[in-house]
Amino acid sequence: MDFRIEAYRPEQRVEIIELSLKAWGPVFKELRPAVPAYAYEAFYPNGWAVRQTQEVEEVIDQEGASIWVAVDQSGAVVGWAGLLFHDVVQLGEVRIMAVDPQHHRKGIATALLDASEQVMRDRGLKVALVGTGADPGHAPARRTYEGAGYRQWPSVQYMKQL
Template identity: 35%
Template sequence: MDISIRRYAPEDREAVVALALRAWEPGYAALERTLGTRTYERVVGDWRQAHSRDVREDLAAEEADVWVAVTDRVAGFVTVRLDRGERSGLVHMLGVDPDQQGRGVGSALTGFAVERIREEGMTLAVIRTGGDEAHAPARAVYEKAGFVPSPVVHYYRSL
C-alpha cells in the first residue's frame, strides 16, 4: 500500500476528526471496562465531544505541527509540539483510521514525526499512550520505532 505524508490542510479537518473518533473508540471502551461505568462516567464523561474538541484545538494550534498520512484518502494524522528549552518534541496526537490499521500507517507517521523532531534540533522525542489491551498495537509501533516505555498508573475511586 502506498502511503504519503503531507502537511495538514484545513480541508482535512472533518476527515481527521472523524477518523480520530473511530481510532480512539476502542481505548475508551477499554477504559470503561477497567474503571466500571460509574467511575468512567465521572472521569471521562462524553468522550466524543471532548475528544472532538481536543483534536480540533490541536489541528488549529499555532504551536503544533500537523501532518496527515494519505493512502486512497486521509488514513491517519500526527501532531507534534516542540519544547525548544528542553530540546524535546512531543508526539501529542497520533491516530490511524481503524480500517487502515495494521498496514504501516502508524509506523510511517511515527517515523515521520521523529524525523521532524530531529530536524528541529531536538534531542528527545516523547510519545504517550494507554497501557490497556486496546492500546497494545500502538505500544508495539512505538517500541518498534525505538521508544522505551515508562509506565504511569492513574488510580480512581468513586465515592
Template identity: 35%
Template structure:
C-alpha cells in the same frame, strides 16, 4: 498501500476528526472496562466531544505541527507534534489511524516521520504517551517497534 505524509490542510479537519473518533472508540471502551462505569463517567463524561475539541485545536491553533497520512488521496491517519519552548524536547501529542487501515504500517510511518522531523528540528529527546490498557496495545507495539522505550507508570482513580 502507498502512504504519503503531508502537512495538514483546512480541508482535512473533518476527515481527521472522524477517523480519530473511530480509532479511539476501542481505547475508550477499554478505559471504561478497566476503570468501571462510575469512575469512567466522571473522568470522561463525553469523550467524543473532548477528543473532537483536542484534535480540532491541534489542527487549527498553531501550537502543534500536524501532518496527515494519505493513501490514494484519502486521509488515513494523522500525527501532531509539540515542541518544548527551548526546542530540545518534543512529543507526539496525538496520533490516530483510521480503523480500516490499521495494521498496514500507517502508524509506524507517522511515528517515524514525526521522529525524524523532530530530530531534524534539533530535538534531542522525543516522547510519546500512551495507555497501558488493552485498548492501547497496538500503539505500544508501534512505538516500541520504532525505537521508543516505555516507562511504566500507574495512574489511580477513585470516585468520591
C-alpha cells in the same frame, strides 16, 4: 498500500476528526471497564466522542503544533499525527495519533512516527515522546511505539473518588 505523509491542510479537519473517532471507538470500548466508573464519567460526562473531538480540535488549533497526515493515492486521509514541541527540554511530543482501522498494520503509524521524528530532528530536538494508555484497548499502540524503539518512562498516576 501506497500512501504519503504530507503537512496538514485545513480542508482535512473534518476527515481527521471522523477518522479519529472511528479509530478510537474500539479503544474506548475496552477502556471503560478497565478504569473506575467515577473517573470515566468525570473525564467523559457527555461521552468519549465529544471529549475526543474537542481534544483533536485543540491539538489542530494549538499555536506551534505541527500536524502531519498520511493520505492514500486518492488523497483520502488514512492517518495523522499532531506534534508539540518543548524546546527548553529539547523534547518533541507526538501528542496525538490515529490511523483508520481499515488501514491498520500497513505501516502508516510507523511512517507517521518516522516523519514526526524527522521534524523533531530538523528542529534540533534530542528526545521524542509519545504517550498512551496502559489499558487493553491501547495495547496495539504500545506495540507500535515499542516496535519503533520507544521505551517506557516510569510513571504512575493515581485517582481517588471525591
